[in-house]
Amino acid sequence: MTTSSALNGKIPEGPLAEKWDNHKFASKLVNPANKRKFKILVVGTGLAGASASATLAELGYEVEAFTFHDSPRRAHSIAAQGGINASKNYRNDGDSTYRLFYDTIKGGDYRGREGNTYRLAQVSTDIIDQMTAQGVPFAREYGGLLANRSFGGAQVSRTFYARGQTGQQLLLGAYQQMMSQVDAGKVKLHTRMEMLDVVKKDGEAVGIVCRNLVTGEVTSHSGHAVVLATGGYSNVFYLSTNAMACNVTAAWRAHRKGAFFANPCYTQIHPTCIPASDEFQSKLTLMSESLRNDGRIWVPRSPDESRPVAQIPEADRYYYLEEKYPSFGNLVPRDVASRNAKTVVDQGLGVGPLKNGVYLDFAESIRRDGRDAVEARYSNLFEMYERITGEDPYTVPMRIYPAVHYTMGGLWVDYNLETTVPGLYACGEANFSDHGANRLGASALMQGLADGYFVLPYTIGDGLAPKLGTTPVSTDDPVFLEAEKAVRDRVARFMAIGGTKSPEYFHRELGKLVWNYIGMERDQNGLEKAIVEIRALKDDFWKDLRVLGNTDTINSSLEKAGRVADFFELAELMARDALDRSESCGGHFRAESQTDEGEALRDDEHFQNVSAWAWNDDDTPQTKHVEDLIFETVTPTQRSYK
Amino acid sequence: MSKPLDLTLQVWRQDGPDAPGSFETHQVTGIPDDASFLEMLDILNESLIEENRVPIEFPHDCREGICGSCGVMINGRAHGQERGTAVCQLHMRKFNTGDTIVVEPWRATAFPVLRDLVVNRSALDEIITAGGYISAPTGTAADANDTLIPKEVSESAMDAAACIGCGACVAACPNSAAQLFTAAKLWHLNSLPQGQPERFRRTEAMVETMEQYFGSCTNHGECSEACPKEISLDFIAYMNRDFVKSKIYNRRLASQR
């Protein structure tokens, strides 16, 4: 399949460093007096959504914001622990816009757009300034200057953090800024409202249909533009580090309405999570990656090691990362660390009751720096670990195992963050973003805020300017009425099936399939199997689903049913995309395509591109469109962390 | 190591805001002790669905003790017996087989019950909306290192900012006062240099909005005990001080009338 005319990335001409400025200058502007004549619907109030809503409102646009949470402050962004990157070079360790750009492109295994990524690096510094002005209590040195740490294998210290609660503090900053606009009457906030469809007229996005999760009421909302900032889809794996409510529904509904879905198979596995302890387990908890700075990862050399940890002599301990990657050791990128953990566990070397983890051992750093030093750095993480496992990491090594954490794939957007549906924009984790095939630690917060604060507010004007003077389509328009009906019918259908199995059951079963076949390592017949088995389970879902209760009060199994239904369709597309991309790159590892060191082996000749899938209909699989990736500045190289 | 637990649960059931509610008793058996409290409820719900009974609605999301969604009274204690812990981080190994556990929603007139254990906490958002922010429109910020902030100052601001907005303070307070929540946000912003310009305006606005929904603090201290982030009572004192100050020298009146 060749480059599709349907996909114009709209990357501006000119030298890398000037693209963004040129573009801002070239874009049409809406004059201040006219901005209030435009209504923008923002779905999602996480970092991306809240920052966008606040900024758009400050610029003068009329904004309506929607979230299914009871408060914007609950968005999943709140859970981010580690930190946020910015090329401030406060440490004077040689960081720069270009280095952050380069690291991100390389980390993404050369599957991201140069233009977007460079822009991300450019605005990263403004984010720190903005967030500090908002009162985010970033960690400080005694002199009163901002502190930094090196994170996720970065060679420079460019990560800003607020204890282990960086995401929380950033989200509160953006949330508060948005609430100030609610106070000013510029943002109308709808909580506990789940967006269930995008409404189009004459090919353009004109509004959305939502369901009130408290009253069950289905309502239409129309505007000049719709922005989706609805997060990632890691929960398709059932067990992930994401919050329970994270889902793909908003993005998926948009996809079904014509928005292309890009690189669905690019998912990131985070190496340091607490292993599952049982079948009933509802989610996996992330242990911040910063732990890898001081912890040593190992497993016993022998599968039938029975001695208590403390008594296993050094000789019988297999520090596999340090042995395989002398220069990076325990700090190799996430995908490498994750895959190696899988390898040793598959060899039966796993530790813990279910033999499904590896040790992250602090004994040495405690010996080296003293318990206090370690405590100062990680006490809150250690407490969290002990709370969950009942084990004390100061004395017994932590047990960790990889878990799904982030999804690089998402709605395809051009340089303006506009999807293939005119008037429909996507930002934050919801779009296929700037991370290529793998995201660097502490870069998602950066991207969500970059999109919301500094990119979308400029680029959206370009699309709005021509619409000056037009009024939003009335919500009594047939297009809305039809959409509303479709939503009501779907709700009714879930209630009507009257089967025997709960949405939870189907989600868990689906998750197992996705994890086993489309997880850390993928191969052809696994993926082919996946498609068949997902289909089968999906049919069972529509036959045997049981949703109890009413539609006019809170009904979380009903909400869940809708989300799981969309996960089924997504999972199938992920499998098809993974199958189609027969190379390995970043988070996508095809067993068939690896170096003899077991490294991801790219196939730049055929796959130096973005796969964007176009919805056809329920019975016809999506059609693939391709956007070629052009590298004007960097030259793709084979990643090696030896 | 996992020892299964058999428990008797008494859970508050209520169909809707205006419907009457009552306790419903359930026997749950074989609960693994490394399950979290919410996972125990998951297990119960799955079995309810099997029996064709409507599952229990309870608030939750991140299950990492950070989003502030979860929160119920467990045996008369907000977030259960473990100090500094949200229910989602409370694990069953803290209970013994044979225990009877009473689960009730947060109660306050400002927190109407929506269904079962889920209440409406939007009043807390109203307090933030009233002034819980620093007006710094996007793009106007100076370099982050231009204002030096002593480590101690940003640390104590962080202590206050750690509030997850769960409402346990209100739930635990005999007067249903939201003092700890409001004071925490006020100290977070009022203690930082960036927060000074709006300090007294903010304090007045937030406190007065708080008083439209919640009760008055008589310094019982239950809130801080129940708080999953162990927010300190000190902040309440600072809030009171700032509030009275704001009434005395009210900058908004300078050179007015």
Next chain:
Amino acid sequence: MATPTIPRNSASPTPRSKNKDAPFPLNLYQTAVGKKWVMAVTGIMLLGFVLAHMVGNLKLYLGLVEHEGQMVQDIDVYGEYLRDMLTPIFPRGYALWLLRFGLIGAFGLHIHSAYSLTVLNKKSNVRYENKPDWLASNFASRTMRVSGVIVLAYLIFHLADLTWGILPWYEWERGEVYNNLTSSLSNPLVALFYIIANTLLALHIYHGAWSMFQSLGINNPRYNEARRYFAAGFALVIFVGNVSFPIAILADWV
């Protein structure tokens, strides 16, 4: 601010309407935090009075003293002194009246704020079906209203008894503080009531004298420990002092 900014559904909380700003300092008293501040300030005045009053009453133990040539009960001299206070700056009795006005004002505000905050709290609070398991609050803090009301009742009785002298069971005479006191308190029932009331007062002070620091915003992590000891100590002193009087009189030590 006044009206909710987040779209409402059937189950949204309803904000209480805000009455519009009165001129300073009344606007402070319009708010709950302000009322609490007033309560603390008046609380301090009352504490001061109760302490001074207790100390003054200790003169009961000094028994007979030489005064203007004849032997009289020291406490009567004290009573006299109170009336003669600050003469000739003021005519006799005026200073005492000033004090009394201050006192009456303090009681009035203290009680009114207590009352209206209690009403506010009752409005805001919904009882739990399953009894809450208190961790931090104590008996004193949870019974402030009760102890307060009983102290009030006591106060009225007390004034009727010793200041207005309208109680039937003994011959009250102006200025004869010692005789009045002893003859009144030698009635065991009266004495018992005194003991109960003053015990509750001590309880009230035990929480109050700590709580007021918070209400006034007097908080410094360095000294916060001390606030508890202060309150406990203050309560103890008042308790020992005030309860000793009825006992002493019953036991005929004075």
